[in-house]
Amino acid sequence: MRMNKLFRSIVLVLFLLFMLVPLIATFLFSISTRWDRTILPEGFTLEWWKKVISRGAFGLTLKNSFYISFATSIALTILVTPTAYWVHIRAPKSKVIFEIMSAFSFGIPGVILALALIRFYSGIPVPLINTTNILLLACMELCFPFMYRPVANALDSIDIHTLTEASQSLGGNWISTFIHVILPNIFPGIASGFLLVFSTVFAEFTLTNLLVGARFKTFPIYLVEFTRFDGRQASALAIISFVVAWVVSLLLLLISGKRTITSDNLTIGH
Amino acid sequence: MAYLELKNVHKTFGNVKAVNDFTLDINKGKLVSFLGPSGCGKTTTLRMIAGFEQPDEGTIQLDNEDITIVSPNQRDIGMVFQAYALFPNMSVRQNIAFGLKMKKTPKVEIEKRVDEVLEMVRLKDTAKRYPHQLSGGQQQRIALARALAVRPRVLLLDEPLSALDAEVRVALRGEIRRIQSDLAITTVYVTHDQEEALSISDQVVVMENGVIQQVGTPQEIYRAPQTRFVATFIGTANQFFGKVGGESEVQCSGLSISTRKLSDFTKGQEVVVLVRPELISVNTSQPSADAGNIIEGIVETVTFHGAVTRLGVHMNQQRVVADITVNSAESISLNQTVWLSFKPEVCKVMAVAE
Numbered sequence A: 001m002r003m004n005k006l007f008r009s010i011v012l013v014l015f016l017l018f019m020l021v022p023l024i025a026t027f028l029f030s031i032s033t034r035w036d037r038t039i040l041p042e043g044f045t046l047e048w049w050k051k052v053i054s055r056g057a058f059g060l061t062l063k064n065s066f067y068i069s070f071a072t073s074i075a076l077t078i079l080v081t082p083t084a085y086w087v088h089i090r091a092p093k094s095k096v097i098f099e100i101m102s103a104f105s106f107g108i109p110g111v112i113l114a115l116a117l118i119r120f121y122s123g124i125p126v127p128l129i130n131t132t133n134i135l136l137l138a139c140m141e142l143c144f145p146f147m148y149r150p151v152a153n154a155l156d157s158i159d160i161h162t163l164t165e166a167s168q169s170l171g172g173n174w175i176s177t178f179i180h181v182i183l184p185n186i187f188p189g190i191a192s193g194f195l196l197v198f199s200t201v202f203a204e205f206t207l208t209n210l211l212v213g214a215r216f217k218t219f220p221i222y223l224v225e226f227t228r229f230d231g232r233q234a235s236a237l238a239i240i241s242f243v244v245a246w247v248v249s250l251l252l253l254l255i256s257g258k259r260t261i262t263s264d265n266l267t268i269g270h
Numbered sequence B: 001m002a003y004l005e006l007k008n009v010h011k012t013f014g015n016v017k018a019v020n021d022f023t024l025d026i027n028k029g030k031l032v033s034f035l036g037p038s039g040c041g042k043t044t045t046l047r048m049i050a051g052f053e054q055p056d057e058g059t060i061q062l063d064n065e066d067i068t069i070v071s072p073n074q075r076d077i078g079m080v081f082q083a084y085a086l087f088p089n090m091s092v093r094q095n096i097a098f099g100l101k102m103k104k105t106p107k108v109e110i111e112k113r114v115d116e117v118l119e120m121v122r123l124k125d126t127a128k129r130y131p132h133q134l135s136g137g138q139q140q141r142i143a144l145a146r147a148l149a150v151r152p153r154v155l156l157l158d159e160p161l162s163a164l165d166a167e168v169r170v171a172l173r174g175e176i177r178r179i180q181s182d183l184a185i186t187t188v189y190v191t192h193d194q195e196e197a198l199s200i201s202d203q204v205v206v207m208e209n210g211v212i213q214q215v216g217t218p219q220e221i222y223r224a225p226q227t228r229f230v231a232t233f234i235g236t237a238n239q240f241f242g243k244v245g246g247e248s249e250v251q252c253s254g255l256s257i258s259t260r261k262l263s264d265f266t267k268g269q270e271v272v273v274l275v276r277p278e279l280i281s282v283n284t285s286q287p288s289a290d291a292g293n294i295i296e297g298i299v300e301t302v303t304f305h306g307a308v309t310r311l312g313v314h315m316n317q318q319r320v321v322a323d324i325t326v327n328s329a330e331s332i333s334l335n336q337t338v339w340l341s342f343k344p345e346v347c348k349v350m351a352v353a354e
């Protein structure tokens, strides 16, 4: 027993080290005066942080990244949640199509996806090429499985058929059933989908760079550009990027945590 | 005119004929049970009444209005599910108020009605709780209250008690019957439990393989089964196969059974004689001839059933069961020879379909 416990603690510590050391090192680097000749930094300074934050591009790229991340997450939530519900309840056979679609964005390398999208969108009469909207659409395609999977799992974990029928027999139509009965019970799934999409888009580089890189600079692009001439300022940016993703996660977990207490009722109630 | 009418309703899934030419009239305020083994089409029929399934053929009328293709949320038909199906994200009060909200009932009225139905199911103090904080029996009572709050025209219950344990089941079925007759609400109750159906129904519809076998009061179904399926599915019946031998006699292998006058049968016709175990007397010595049919056999099994003891008696390659009271069971032991006797009047003779 004791050995077991010890072993578990060791694994946990090693894991935390593995996760945290690069982060701490990045942070230290971003506040060090110089750190290339010695084991520990030679001195500490906030100069790099001040420099990087005071640039006009900093605010702009951060704003752009927030915009595209939120827009993608919200658009996917609105698009995927009702669709997944409808597919599960009315067309369960076409679930397969959704599974295959989910595999696409994993199976196709970002470069190919970007080029394919450019070719596709330049071939349709809607003027999308060279607009931010093309990035939004591309990110939605890329992140579709991150939204669909958790929502589909949440739908599978409750008895949506009986709940829907109970609601209908009480006079509820499709929309009120979806809003009042289904949504609250799959909220944790939606929240984690939102979170996954948000953090993926916030860190997305390949698609953005190829599709709109020259005109619409996002935070990761800014960051990559910085690594070319100053690693310490880039490190400061990386830390900021991490903190943003972390804070958004925390907020969402907080919200969905509150909801989970009530949605647990279902699984236990049955 | 009946209140709820199903006319020649058919429903097929793939190559399974789930419901076959189902025609039934249900009068206002009555409790009608659909009774039959699992898979006989009870749920499918109920779901067609609710509007969750569409009949392939036939019509369904409610209060002289054809509702065959009306969508479920427009039918004013309440439903109680086997799995309770309470909304887990809502408190008991919110669950019950849901239907009224959908109907845009004024707030004050909603509060009043929720209290009313909570009172009815005797769960007033659970209003603020969530479904997972209730027992199965309580959840089902809330589900009933929720269905009743909107005052539906018809109440449907699909095996509402089968997820509950025996004690709760018996108590709750009495409760359902009490509320149903207090409100005089037209109710269809689906069950595979004959005791449940017989104890609470005004009418019982016995089904097999998607076909109605018999419709009648519980007494009629039990005392005068019209098909062999009904006779053997409801309660227990001994079956003696044979041919009509005389005007009130059936010839079985090595045994002649005297019956009522067999005016509906022709001589030599293949028939089965059905006798309920409780109508057979067990004698430890040979009775006089006026006891009716007498069969000699050997006691093979003695099974205690509480109020009665059931004997399995071997005679002539056949097992015959007979029920006796606990007192008289004391004088009977295994492998003993006994004489079973039953009057010609208790024999039910039915043709055997080829």
Ligand SMILES: Nc1ncnc2c1ncn2[C@@H]1O[C@H](COP(=O)(O)OP(=O)(O)O)[C@@H](O)[C@H]1O
Pocket (backbone or CB within 6 Å): B013, B014, B016, B017, B018, B036, B037, B038, B039, B040, B041, B042, B043, B044, B045
């Ligand atoms: N949605 C469905 N798809 C295919 N077959 C079904 C469906 N619903 C019911 N059935 C079939 O129809 C028959 C009747 O089912 P059901 O009405 O549920 O019976 P019961 O409620 O009496 O047990 C069964 O053979 C069942 O397998």
Ligand SMILES: [Mg+2]
Pocket (backbone or CB within 6 Å): B039, B042, B043, B044, B159
């Ligand atoms: Mg059923």
